[in-house]
Amino acid sequence: xxxxxxxxxxxxxxxxxxxxxxxxxxxxxxxxxxxxxxxxxxxxxxxxxxxxxxxxxxxxxxxxxxxxxxxxxxxxxxxxxxxxxxxxxxxxxxxxxxxxxxxxxxxxxxxxx
Amino acid sequence: xxxxxxxxxxxxxxxxxxxxxxxxxxxxxxxxxxxxxxxxxxxxxxxxxxxxxxxxxxxxxxxxxxxxxxxxxxxxxxxxxxxxxxxxxxxxxxxxxxxxxxxxxxxxxxxxxx
Numbered sequence: 001x002x003x004x005x006x007x008x009x010x011x012x013x014x015x016x017x018x019x020x021x022x023x024x025x026x027x028x029x030x031x032x033x034x035x036x037x038x039x040x041x042x043x044x045x046x047x048x049x050x051x052x053x054x055x056x057x058x059x060x061x062x063x064x065x066x067x068x069x070x071x072x073x074x075x076x077x078x079x080x081x082x083x084x085x086x087x088x089x090x091x092x093x094x095x096x097x098x099x100x101x102x103x104x105x106x107x108x109x110x111x112x113x
Numbered sequence: 114x115x116x117x118x119x120x121x122x123x124x125x126x127x128x129x130x131x132x133x134x135x136x137x138x139x140x141x142x143x144x145x146x147x148x149x150x151x152x153x154x155x156x157x158x159x160x161x162x163x164x165x166x167x168x169x170x171x172x173x174x175x176x177x178x179x180x181x182x183x184x185x186x187x188x189x190x191x192x193x194x195x196x197x198x199x200x201x202x203x204x205x206x207x208x209x210x211x212x213x214x215x216x217x218x219x220x221x222x223x224x225x226x227x
Contacts, residue, residue, distance in 0.1 A: 041220050044218070099169050102158070
């Protein structure tokens with residue numbers, strides 16, 4: 001089945017540093033979504049990408065939908081302590097009947113003040 | 114606008130029992146998807162309902178089932194619980210389920226099977 005490889009698995013950074021994480025797949029996706037999950041809560045949507053090559057920002061977050069439709073990255077600039085959490089990429093397969101997302105394994109981000 | 118509401122938040126069940134979880138989507142959303150999240154397997158798609166019809170199904174055994182009501186609220190049921198069913202069960206709602214409007218997740222139901 002389709003799988004997403006997300007890297008890195010974890011990151012330990014200093015407050016103020018920039019962060020970059022990415023997802024790759026052997027299959028194409030029609031939509032890429034980036035979520036953040038805090039302990040005990042459901043994932044919260046950060047950025048949605050719908051077109052190959054699309055570059056979208058949400059405050060300090062920037063994400064891109066890869067040209068090949070098989071990858072996406074998320075950058076966080078000038079990290080702050082509240083950025084701590086687990087970040088997931090998710091892709092929606094083509095010819096999808098609806099509602100199915102394939103998730104990456106997650107990137108756990110720790111920020112040292 | 115109220116978010117996605119899942120009840121109960123926590124549940125402890127004994128092996129062999131069955132359980133029903135509930136999800137109320139955002140008002141106006143007709144698509145409800147269910148996911149299982151475990152440390153080992155991550156987030157895995159269970160199934161999706163749209164206008165009371167199951168449109169998509171993941172690779173889970175038949176013990177996992179669901180349904181959707183005319184008001185778009187959805188329930189999932191797990192019969193003959195196994196220890197490995199312990200997980201965070203998340204539902205997500207979407208206006209169309211095509212991804213265009215994104216998917217909003219609830220806070221989940223933490224199921225522990227003992």
